[in-house]
Amino acid sequence: MRTLQLTLGEAIEICKALSNEHRMTILDILTRGPMNVNDLSELMELPFSTAATNIKKLEEAGLISTELVPGRGMQKVSSKKYDRIVINLRKEEQIDDNIITIDMPIGEFADCEVEPTCGLVSDSSFLGMMDEPRSFYEPERKEAQLIWFRSGYIEYRFPNRIPYGGKEDRLEIMAELCSEAPYHKLDWPSDITVWVNGIEIGTWTSPSDFGGERGFLTPKWWLTENTQYGLLKTWTINRHGSFIDGVKQSEVTLNELSIQAKPYISIKFGVKKNAVNAGGINLFGHRFGNYEQGIMMKLHYSHKE
Structure with missing residues (x-):
């Protein structure tokens, strides 16, 4: 799936280009494949000049590409460039050289202990x-x-790349996940816990096992009545405590995690057997769900004085 990712500033011209019913219809038609202006104008029952004007607007916005191809003479054929547009509504962070970012594929787990229902695709x-x-x-x-699994845990071990002489300031863990029910179920809470280096950081109660509507990245062979996508959640640990999406969960701080004591950083996701809501877990990778990522770890650090 071809995705165009934009900041708020970059999205202005794209939004202008999309604020027209004819142009949205053109993009929908081009999903079937490349097409020339004559065919588009006939399908849409528009004058040739109107179709050509709207195609030019989409081309100027970078949403379609047009090239000359041999046919009855030379003809202009238009193609859609992207399947999805993502606009980042968060303020752009300043570039910081002191961030270690690792995107771990979900299949690269180091250890697990899972109970059915469970599986991998x-x-x-x-x-x-x-x-x-x-x-x-x-x-x-x-x-x-x-x-997916009903209870237990799955552990990822991230390489510890903090340089000698560096001191960790903040650890962020991001993953797309949801509950696990047979097929899917929108009212299916599950208490999903994260541990770092064996220490419990915080538990998020997922409201649902989301399905019935295909995820942006979910392959077509996977039936829509099955789990389709999750929510992107962020666990953060700093010197003041542990947080989920900015809401404080516990008093566990970075100092207690002994980050530099091992050559790796252990991150576990799991559902406790005695959880109040033992509704399982689904973890989504780069080509499933709504987000093109695996288990993302960001380690912010500073240099010791």
Whole structure:
């Protein structure tokens, strides 16, 4: 899937180009494949000049490309350039050289202990057997784009790249996830907990196992009555405590995590057997759900004086 990502400033001209019913229809038609102006004007029952003007607007905005191809003489054929547009509504962060960012594929877990229902799929097929924890140890697990289990945990070990002489200031963990129910269920809460280096950071109660409407990245072979997408959540640990999406969860600080004591940083996602809402977990990878990422870790650090 081709995605155009924009800041608020960059989105102005794109929004102007899209604020027209004819242009939206042109993009919808071009989803089927490249087409020339004559064909577009006939399909839309518009004068040739009107269709050509709207195509030019979309081309100027960078949403379509037009090229000359041989046909009955030479003809202009237009193609859609993107399948999805994402506008970042957050203020752009200043570039900071002291951030270590690692995007871990969800299949690259180092350890797990899961109970059915459970399973793994790639972007094209099931991996191993359904509801069989032994499948989580097969070599092809690294291809996973969606992982689910009812209770237990899955652990990722991120390389510790903080330089010698550096001191950690903030750790952020971002993942797309949701509850796990048979097929999907919108009213299905689950208490999903994150641990860092074996220390519990905070628990988020997912409201649903989202399905019925296809995720932006979810492959077409995966049935819509199954889980489709999750919510992007952020766990943050700094010198003042631990937070989920900016809301304080506990008094656990960075100092307690002993970041520099090991060559890796352990991050676990799980559902406790005794959780109040033991509704399972789904984890989404780069080619499943709504967000093109795996398990994202950002480690902010400063240099010791």
